[in-house]
Amino acid sequence: MPKLIAIVEDDPDQRANYSDAITSKGYEVAAYASRQEALDGFDARMPDLAVLDIILGEEVDAGFELCRDLLTRNPNLPVIFLTERVKEVDKISGLRLGAWDYQSKPITLDYLAERISSLLRINEVRANVDNRSATAKQVGDLMLDQDALLVSWRGTRIDLSATEFRMLAKLVRAPGHAVSYQTLMNATMQSLVTNNTINTHMRNIRKKFEKVDPGFACIKSEYGFGYRWSS
Amino acid sequence: MITPIRPRLTTGARRLLRIAGRERRIRGLRLGTKLMLLVLTLTLVLVPWLSFLALDEVGRALAQMQSHDQLLTAKNIATVFNGREDLLADLPVEPSDYERLIVRAIEGTVRLDGRAADWGEAPSEPSVFGVPGEDGSFALSLGNRRDMLFIYVEVVDDTHVYRDPLYLRLDNADQLRLSFVREDGEDGRIAVMLSESGQTTAFWMDADWQFAEALDPDAELAGPPETRVQGFVRETDTGYALELRAPFDIFGTSVDEQAGRIRVFGLAFVDVDDPESRTIRAVTHTLPTSQNRESFGLVTVRSPEAQKIIEGLAYADLYIRVIDAERVNRAATGSYRITEAATERSWEARAMGWLAAGGNALGGLLREQREPAVDDTEAPLKEVMDSALAGESRALRRRVGEIETIIAGHPIISGGAVIGLIAVEKNIDDILLFQRESIDKIALVAVSSFLVVLFCLIVFAGRLTWRIRRLRQETAAAIDDFGRLRANVVASGMTSADEIGDLARSVSGMLGRLAQHNTFLQRMPRTLRHEINNPLNTLHTSLEHLAQESTVVRDSKYLESAKRGVLRIGAIVENLADAANLEDSLVAEDPDVVDIQQIVESYVDNYSAMHGDHALVYQGTGEPAYARIEDYRIEQILDKLIDNAVDFHRANSPITVQLDVRRDTLRLTVANRGPMLAPEIAASVFESMVSRRGAENRLHFGLGLYVVRVIAEQHGGSVRAMNLVDGSGVAVIVSLPVVDAASEIEDTTPVAAAV
Numbered sequence: 001m002p003k004l005i006a007i008v009e010d011d012p013d014q015r016a017n018y019s020d021a022i023t024s025k026g027y028e029v030a031a032y033a034s035r036q037e038a039l040d041g042f043d044a045r046m047p048d049l050a051v052l053d054i055i056l057g058e059e060v061d062a063g064f065e066l067c068r069d070l071l072t073r074n075p076n077l078p079v080i081f082l083t084e085r086v087k088e089v090d091k092i093s094g095l096r097l098g099a100w101d102y103q104s105k106p107i108t109l110d111y112l113a114e115r116i117s118s119l120l121r122i123n124e125v126r127a128n129v130d131n132r133s134a135t136a137k138q139v140g141d142l143m144l145d146q147d148a149l150l151v152s153w154r155g156t157r158i159d160l161s162a163t164e165f166r167m168l169a170k171l172v173r174a175p176g177h178a179v180s181y182q183t184l185m186n187a188t189m190q191s192l193v194t195n196n197t198i199n200t201h202m203r204n205i206r207k208k209f210e211k212v213d214p215g216f217a218c219i220k221s222e223y224g225f226g227y228r229w230s231s
Numbered sequence: 232m233i234t235p236i237r238p239r240l241t242t243g244a245r246r247l248l249r250i251a252g253r254e255r256r257i258r259g260l261r262l263g264t265k266l267m268l269l270v271l272t273l274t275l276v277l278v279p280w281l282s283f284l285a286l287d288e289v290g291r292a293l294a295q296m297q298s299h300d301q302l303l304t305a306k307n308i309a310t311v312f313n314g315r316e317d318l319l320a321d322l323p324v325e326p327s328d329y330e331r332l333i334v335r336a337i338e339g340t341v342r343l344d345g346r347a348a349d350w351g352e353a354p355s356e357p358s359v360f361g362v363p364g365e366d367g368s369f370a371l372s373l374g375n376r377r378d379m380l381f382i383y384v385e386v387v388d389d390t391h392v393y394r395d396p397l398y399l400r401l402d403n404a405d406q407l408r409l410s411f412v413r414e415d416g417e418d419g420r421i422a423v424m425l426s427e428s429g430q431t432t433a434f435w436m437d438a439d440w441q442f443a444e445a446l447d448p449d450a451e452l453a454g455p456p457e458t459r460v461q462g463f464v465r466e467t468d469t470g471y472a473l474e475l476r477a478p479f480d481i482f483g484t485s486v487d488e489q490a491g492r493i494r495v496f497g498l499a500f501v502d503v504d505d506p507e508s509r510t511i512r513a514v515t516h517t518l519p520t521s522q523n524r525e526s527f528g529l530v531t532v533r534s535p536e537a538q539k540i541i542e543g544l545a546y547a548d549l550y551i552r553v554i555d556a557e558r559v560n561r562a563a564t565g566s567y568r569i570t571e572a573a574t575e576r577s578w579e580a581r582a583m584g585w586l587a588a589g590g591n592a593l594g595g596l597l598r599e600q601r602e603p604a605v606d607d608t609e610a611p612l613k614e615v616m617d618s619a620l621a622g623e624s625r626a627l628r629r630r631v632g633e634i635e636t637i638i639a640g641h642p643i644i645s646g647g648a649v650i651g652l653i654a655v656e657k658n659i660d661d662i663l664l665f666q667r668e669s670i671d672k673i674a675l676v677a678v679s680s681f682l683v684v685l686f687c688l689i690v691f692a693g694r695l696t697w698r699i700r701r702l703r704q705e706t707a708a709a710i711d712d713f714g715r716l717r718a719n720v721v722a723s724g725m726t727s728a729d730e731i732g733d734l735a736r737s738v739s740g741m742l743g744r745l746a747q748h749n750t751f752l753q754r755m756p757r758t759l760r761h762e763i764n765n766p767l768n769t770l771h772t773s774l775e776h777l778a779q780e781s782t783v784v785r786d787s788k789y790l791e792s793a794k795r796g797v798l799r800i801g802a803i804v805e806n807l808a809d810a811a812n813l814e815d816s817l818v819a820e821d822p823d824v825v826d827i828q829q830i831v832e833s834y835v836d837n838y839s840a841m842h843g844d845h846a847l848v849y850q851g852t853g854e855p856a857y858a859r860i861e862d863y864r865i866e867q868i869l870d871k872l873i874d875n876a877v878d879f880h881r882a883n884s885p886i887t888v889q890l891d892v893r894r895d896t897l898r899l900t901v902a903n904r905g906p907m908l909a910p911e912i913a914a915s916v917f918e919s920m921v922s923r924r925g926a927e928n929r930l931h932f933g934l935g936l937y938v939v940r941v942i943a944e945q946h947g948g949s950v951r952a953m954n955l956v957d958g959s960g961v962a963v964i965v966s967l968p969v970v971d972a973a974s975e976i977e978d979t980t981p982v983a984a985a986v
Contacts, residue, residue, distance in 0.1 A: 011765050017772035024779075055761070105764045106771040106801055180841075195870060196809060199863040223830050223866050225837035 003120060006047035007031045008038045008066060009082070010056045018051065021109035022116065035062040039069065046074060049120055051112070054083045076126070078119040082107060101162035115162070122149050139172045140218075140231035156212045163188050164205050167198070171219065171229045180226040202227055268692040272685045279677030283670060290666040294659055298626035298637050304544075305641035305655040306624065308551060311540055312643040316650055335560055337376040345429065345465030345472045347383040350374050357385070361515040366470075367502040368515055378479050382409075382462075384500070388470035392503045394424045394432075401434060402441050402501065403509035407473060409460075410497040414483030421457060422501075423475060425464045431475065433460035440501075457481075537562035550636075550656040556649060558616055612654075615640035619652035634658045698724055698731050706738050719746035756811040760804045767804075771797050810934045810941075817945040822861045824970050827897060828854065830865045831890050838873065845877055846885040856890060856897045858967045860946050868899070868942055871935035872963055876903035879961065896948075897969050902962035907954045916952055939965060 005027045009015040012033070019029045030047060032038035035056055050070055054063035067079050081102035101115055125148045136145040143152040149165045151158045160168060170187040171179050185193040188201070202219060209216040220228045337350050350372070361368030366388055374381035384407060394404040406422045413419040420436040422443075434443035434454050443454020462475035482496055499516040503509055537553045541564050544551055553562040611629035618625040619640035626639035638656040642649045705721040719742045724735035774793055778785040828851055835849040869888070876886045884904035891898055908916070917940040936950075943950045948967035955962055 011769060013769040014765065014772060017769065017776060020776060021772065105768040106797065107768065109772050109775045178837075194805070194809070196863075196867065199866070203863070221830075221862055221866070222837055223834035223862070224869065225841060 002026060002028045003048040004028045004030060004045060005116060006038065006041065006050040008033075008035070008050070008056065008063070009053045010034065011053075014053075017109065018112065021113060022051075025113045025117070027116070035059060035066055038066055042070065042073065046070075046077075049078045049080070049116055049123075051080045051082060051116070054081060076123060078123050080112075080115060080119065119162075122147060126150075137172075139175055139229070142172060142218075142231070144169060144172060153209055153212050153216070158208050158212055160205065160208060164201055164208075167201055168205055171227055175229045175231055178222040178226055178228040182226075184226060198226075268688045269685070272681070272688050275681050275684055276677075278680075279673050282673045282677070286666060286669050286673065290662055293662045293665075294628065294637060297657065297659060297662065298639060301637055301639035301655045301657055302624050302626050302641060304549070304551075305639045305653045308541060308544060308553075308653045308655070309641040309643045312537070312553065312651065312653065314645045316645045334373040334375045334380065337374040337381060341374070341376060341381060341474075341476070343461060343463040343474050343476060345463045345474050347372060347374075347474065350381070350383070357383075358517075360517055361387075361500075366504070367500060367513040369500050371498060371517065375479075380477050380479055380482070382473075382475040382477070382498070384471070384473045384475075384498075385467070386470040386473065386500050386502075388502055388504075390504045390506075391425075391427075391466060391471070392506050392509065393427050395509075398509075400441050401436070401443060402511060403503060405471070405503050406501045407475070408436075408440060408499040408501060408514075409477075410499070411482045412495055414480075416483070419481070419483070421460060421477075421481075423460065423462055423473070425471065425473070429463050429465060431460075431462035431464055431473070433457040433462070433477075538564070548657050548661075552654040552656070553643075553651060554616060554654055555651040556620060558620075561651065611638060615654060616652060619654075620649050622649055628659070634660060635663060695731070698727075702731065702735055702738065706742075709742050716742065716746050716749050719743050753811055756804075756807040760808040763800065763804050767797055767800055806934055810938055813938060813941050814945065817864075817942065820861055820864075822859050822864075822946075824857050824859050825862050825865070826855045827858050827860075827865060827899070827967070828852070828856045828890055830862055831869065831888060831899065834866060834869050835888055845880065847873070848885045848887045850887060850889040852891060854892065856892045857970045858897060858946070859970050860942075860967065864942050864946075868939050868965060869901070871939050872899075872901040872965070875935055875963070876901050876961075879903055879905040881905045881960075884960075892969055895969050896966050899965040899967070900962050902955060902960060904955075904960040906961075907958060908952055908961045913952050917950060936963070939963070943967065 005022050007015060007018050007022070007029060009018060009031070010033050015031050015033065019031045023029050030041050030045070032041055033056075050066070052063040052066055054061065056062035059065075063081060063083070067081075070077050070079060078101075083102060083104055101119065103112065103115065136143055136150075138144075141154045143150075143155075145151070146169065149160075149162060151160050151165060151168065166187045167184050170183055173179075181195050181198050184198045184201075188197070202221075206216070206219055209218075218229055218231050220230055222228050335350075339349060339351060341349050357370040357372040359368065359370045364387060367386070369384050369386040372383040374383070386405075388405060392405050394401065394406070401422055401424060404424060406424050409419075409421045409423070411419045418438075420438070420440060421433050422436045422440060424432045424434065426432070433456060435445070435457055436442070436454075437444040443456075445454055459481060460475060460477040462473060464474075465472045497517050499514050501511055502513045502515070504512045538561075541551045541553060541562055544564070548566070550565045551563065552560055555561050611627040615625050615627055615638050619642045622642050622644070624639065624641040626637055628635060628637050630636075636656050636658045638654055640652045640654045643651040643653060701723045702721060705718075705723055709716060709718045709721065711717050720739040721735050721742065724731045725739060726732065727735070771794070774790060774797070778790055784790055832849060832851060835847050839847050873886060873888070880886055880903035887900070887902045889898075889900040889902070891900075917936050936952075940950045943965050946967055948965060950963065950965045952961060952963045954960070
């Protein structure tokens with residue numbers, strides 16, 4: 001039985017485009033235009049993954065509320081946010097949404113599909129605890145589980161978004177070597193990325209680590225070039 | 232929708248700025264408010280001036296009233312005399328045989344000192360006997376006070392020969408002879424002998440004027456001095472001045488067929504010039520010797536009857552005279568002199584002491600205005616007499632010495648003819664004093680109220696201008712040099728109920744609306760991004776679907792250009808939103824202290840390693856330069872500045888990055904060789920959406936330098952662009968405040984320290 005992907009997007013054109021793209025990848029798609037419509041649909045059948053637009057019509061935070069609803073029903077449900085609001089990124093991280101991802105518009109459909117399959121896979125991996133250690137990578141005090149998108153620092157788990165995870169993974173691939181902005185931009189797999197976006201991401205990553213370990217100083221700036229991991 | 236709004240805001244903001252910068256031409260005279268009020272206050276001077284005018288009128292009216300009063304008095308007295316010729320009748324109607332010797336009334340006490348100055352005013356010239364100016368001639372004045380006859384003689388005599396007591400005969404020295412008819416009908420002869428000491432001695436004389444004679448036939452000694460006749464002689468340049476006093480009783484009255492009882496009197500000066508021979512050189516008589524007897528002058532004194540009548544009429548300060556048709560003073564009573572009034576200075580007057588400078592000057596000025604032209608003493612009296620004797624009553628002001636009086640004359644009529652006049656004279660010092668004190672009072676009140684009002688006005692004006700100035704400063708400060716709103720209310724004057732309060736409230740209202748509009752404008756990019764991104768996303772995903780559906784589309788070069796277009800729009804919107812969000816995110820930051828020197832040096836190294844095509848030269852001291860700022864903001868600044876410099880630099884010329892610290896400011900300079908910056912846009916290049924790149928470079932929105940400015944200013948610094956001194960290029964200088972890092976950096980993690 002194909003996985004059911006729920007898409008909540010108020011713009012009919014975008015909704016249709018997403019639906020077509022995801023359906024073509026072999027998933028079943030349930031597309032909703034409003035929060036209420038979505039909730040009704042979830043009552044009928046819970047999806048395996050949800051793609052949520054944050055602003056639905058007049059409701060500015062409808063996406064977040066839907067996300068909360070979904071996670072209370074199924075805490076392990078992967079959720080991808082689609083947003084044009086960069087500032088909402090902070091809100092998402094504040095919601096403790098786990099490793100679930102957000103993507104800023106405009107988004108590549110291929111990439112969206114890739115994200116969906118990736119998250120579904122990760123969800124499966126996480127469900128199967130035995131598999132985790134196999135894919136985990138240890139860099140100093142840092143533990144990185146590529147498949148499950150799990151990070152822990154000195155044994156404490158750190159919640160990073162998928163994008164942040166990928167950037168961190170790029171950074172620690174060659175510890176001690178500087179990684180250029182361009183490389184990091186590619187890692188986000190997004191179409192519109194500036195140095196400033198990278199800086200913002202890096203700042204968020206640092207903050208998350210510092211929350212766990214105030215003395216954390218492994219991410220170094222290489223001014224005018226990029227970043228470097230030094231343990 | 233945006234286009235019409237933006238210029239409106241800009242002109243509005245610029246106008247405010249222009250007003251603040253006083254660029255507008257100001258119409259009208261530039262008088263400060265304070266000065267204007269001062270000028271207005273000076274018009275207060277009008278008040279005392281008007282009071283003075285009113286007071287002058289009052290004074291004049293009072294004088295007028297007094298004139299009327301006196302005229303009435305004169306008229307009343309005159310009615311008593313009307314038809315009473317007999318009261319003045321002891322005058323000989325036709326004094327044909329006699330030269331009249333007119334005795335004038337003396338008002339005050341007289342000292343016998345050989346001077347007639349204390350006799351008061353002289354109503355007429357003294358009578359001169361003998362050939363004027365020649366030896367022996369003399370001028371005679373007679374006066375009367377109470378029952379005494381006063382004689383004043385000025386004799387011309389070049390040689391003074393006094394009596395020699397060794398001689399018994401008395402006719403051998405300069406002397407004054409008085410001859411008259413005694414009460415018993417006999418001839419009376421008295422010689423007044425002069426002495427060098429000034430004391431005179433009078434003797435009754437025998438018929439030949441040779442020896443002194445005793446009045447009493449039984450007397451043992453012949454000719455004792457007559458002590459009732461006293462006098463004093465004074466030598467003058469031309470001769471003697473002799474002042475005598477004798478009681479009227481000495482001189483008897485005689486009966487004249489025509490005139491009844493009369494009093495007659497003769498006077499002669501005997502001149503002896505040779506002290507050796509002591510012979511009489513000349514005798515000058517009041518009348519030439521005639522007929523049978525000694526010649527007498529008719530002594531015309533006040534009429535006792537008339538005197539009696541007016542005696543009771545006099546009251547304080549009132550001087551009543553009865554003057555006959557011959558202008559002879561027949562009776563007089565009272566005095567117009569004030570009995571030395573206690574001139575206790577009033578409190579106002581005393582207060583004048585300390586306000587002397589202002590008040591007295593002003594009062595004096597006003598008084599000066601008021602003083603009428605000083606008439607000479609005699610003219611008004613004469614005029615009054617003239618008109619009264621012509622049958623018309625008249626009152627005039629006259630000045631006698633220090634005193635100013637009003638003299639009123641009314642004719643005395645008998646049988647249709649004017650037989651004399653009543654002159655009533657009263658000083659008007661009380662009026663003048665009243666006027667003077669009132670003027671002083673007015674001056675005092677005026678000066679003090681002037682000062683008080685002036686003070687109040689200055690305080691009021693000062694406060695007003697202060698409030699206006701504060702409002703102006705606050706209004707000017709509400710919008711900064713770049714036209715951004717710094718405050719959306721003004722604090723001063725908001726609660727006052729007056730017009731300045733209204734102004735403050737309306738300025739606040741304006742600023743508030745401006746702030747609202749500004750907020751709208753600031754939100755615009757974000758709203759735009761939201762609104763544009765959605766259709767853009769549709770476009771993007773639709774393109775992808777198209778490409779998948781049809782291989783023709785996938786291979787079409789138009790797909791690629793369409794995708795580029797979508798990306799470009801996305802980039803534009805992204806940039807705009809970033810710039811708009813910049814200030815908010817900067818405020819949210821809590822930066823650490825970082826070593827700028829290290830960041831810049833490392834940046835330049837990295838940049839040079841990546842971009843070999845243009846040389847980046849770093850000039851720094853190597854000394855650490857600490858500032859409180861997020862490290863990636865410095866990076867952002869350098870990104871923008873170097874991006875800008877690269878765009879404008881001349882090929883193969885180096886771009887210089889320089890860092891230096893001056894006292895508490897660090898300066899980060901990025902300079903490039905290339906086209907100069909026009910001075911008029913030097914400041915505006917840091918404004919949002921101002922680019923000097925021109926139309927061909929569409930991916931720049933003039934946001935780079937704007938971002939640099941916002942970051943610098945948010946950290947308490949500044950940025951400016953200037954042409955290089957040699958004109959070969961442009962330098963952009965970012966100034967940031969230096970932090971005394973030694974203490975502050977210790978407790979913070981040196982995030983950016985190690986490279």
